[in-house]
Amino acid sequence: MVEDGTGRTPEVTAAGARPTPRQAWATLPWLVRTAVVWSACLVVVVFGCYLLGKVAVLLAPLAIAVAVTLFLTALLDPVLLGLRRLRVPAAPAALLTVLLLLGVLVGVGVLVWNLTAAQFGELSQQLDEGLQRSRDFVTETLPVSDAQLDKLVQQVRDGLGGSAPDPVGGARTAAEAAGSTLLALVLLFFLLKDGRSMWHWVLRRMTGPNRTVTAEAGRAGWRTLGSYSRGTMLIAAIDALGIGLALVLLGVPLALPLALITFLGGFVPIIGATVAGAIAVLVALAANGPTTALLVLAAVIAVQQIEGNLLEPLVMKRQVQLHPAVILVVVTAGTLIAGIAGAFVSVPIAAVAYRVVDTVQRHREQAASTPPADRPHHRHDDDPPATPT
Numbered sequence: 001m002v003e004d005g006t007g008r009t010p011e012v013t014a015a016g017a018r019p020t021p022r023q024a025w026a027t028l029p030w031l032v033r034t035a036v037v038w039s040a041c042l043v044v045v046v047f048g049c050y051l052l053g054k055v056a057v058l059l060a061p062l063a064i065a066v067a068v069t070l071f072l073t074a075l076l077d078p079v080l081l082g083l084r085r086l087r088v089p090a091a092p093a094a095l096l097t098v099l100l101l102l103g104v105l106v107g108v109g110v111l112v113w114n115l116t117a118a119q120f121g122e123l124s125q126q127l128d129e130g131l132q133r134s135r136d137f138v139t140e141t142l143p144v145s146d147a148q149l150d151k152l153v154q155q156v157r158d159g160l161g162g163s164a165p166d167p168v169g170g171a172r173t174a175a176e177a178a179g180s181t182l183l184a185l186v187l188l189f190f191l192l193k194d195g196r197s198m199w200h201w202v203l204r205r206m207t208g209p210n211r212t213v214t215a216e217a218g219r220a221g222w223r224t225l226g227s228y229s230r231g232t233m234l235i236a237a238i239d240a241l242g243i244g245l246a247l248v249l250l251g252v253p254l255a256l257p258l259a260l261i262t263f264l265g266g267f268v269p270i271i272g273a274t275v276a277g278a279i280a281v282l283v284a285l286a287a288n289g290p291t292t293a294l295l296v297l298a299a300v301i302a303v304q305q306i307e308g309n310l311l312e313p314l315v316m317k318r319q320v321q322l323h324p325a326v327i328l329v330v331v332t333a334g335t336l337i338a339g340i341a342g343a344f345v346s347v348p349i350a351a352v353a354y355r356v357v358d359t360v361q362r363h364r365e366q367a368a369s370t371p372p373a374d375r376p377h378h379r380h381d382d383d384p385p386a387t388p389t
Contacts, residue, residue, distance in 0.1 A: 060338040064180055067345035068180075068341070071348055074222065074228075077226060090193050101188075180341075203218075213360055213363050220356060225351075225352050229348065236265075243262045243300055252288060258283060261276050261280075262280070269347055271343070273307075277297070
């Protein structure tokens, strides 16, 4: 028998007979077969991601509303549990929790508006002055002429103008935002009221190991979402307090609006804090000059370093830890799909998905390494605890 280049003996066929597809595949070198299989898998994965992206774009308002609802549910779950421990029924407890959220949002909005309504009009002017000073600094220190800089700025403006929505599109976007907000509030009430019952209903439809894996992955994902929502809000508040205090001490105007922008930017990791810090530096440059701007920049960097190296590991721990490169890709993808709202919800979605997949993978590895005789008999009552009655 004559062996082929792969070290195997090909099947002998009748003289002149055409080999079957299986025989032809077996005669290929293993490297070619491996490349074909991985290429086919890559094509399938890319096509699946493309279809998911198209569906996500079409259902972006619904997907964003559901994601925001889950985020708020995880954030407000301790409040609901506190009311339930006080023997408040499920429906009134959920309604009180939603009303508390609306009261806080409306109260903070009214307070900030009353204190800074006049200053918000000055914010655009201060930013324009800061940009003009930055332009002068660039043209004086770098080999860039005014004409070249004007051409670059005009290209950016033309790009933004070309992508600006028309009035009809703006009205449609506003209507979609209003509808998504109303849908999120209604879903928030029902998830707070019946979320645990819905989860038990899903688990009861499963049997055997699948039920155990699903219950464990669901608990891990829910803990991750809760840790992320509460931790992000706490870190954003500390960032806003630190940077706002620095702005007040340095005599920078518009300190409260800038602190509010910093708080909102804290919900978008890396990019949000960078943009908020840049706005604060530009306002300081326009109002008080380059010395104050440099001091504000130092304060922003110090606060962000304390956040990244001390607060985030302490508050978030390792439950929602993602690599900065992954965060940048996820935030960019969320922004391209659904704008600012997509940037807000993309990171928690990625963190929860990672934790769920990691939990399922670890469970499978543990099951594969454990002999069948030593595997514990899983109980069917290891579901997440129901809402106390």
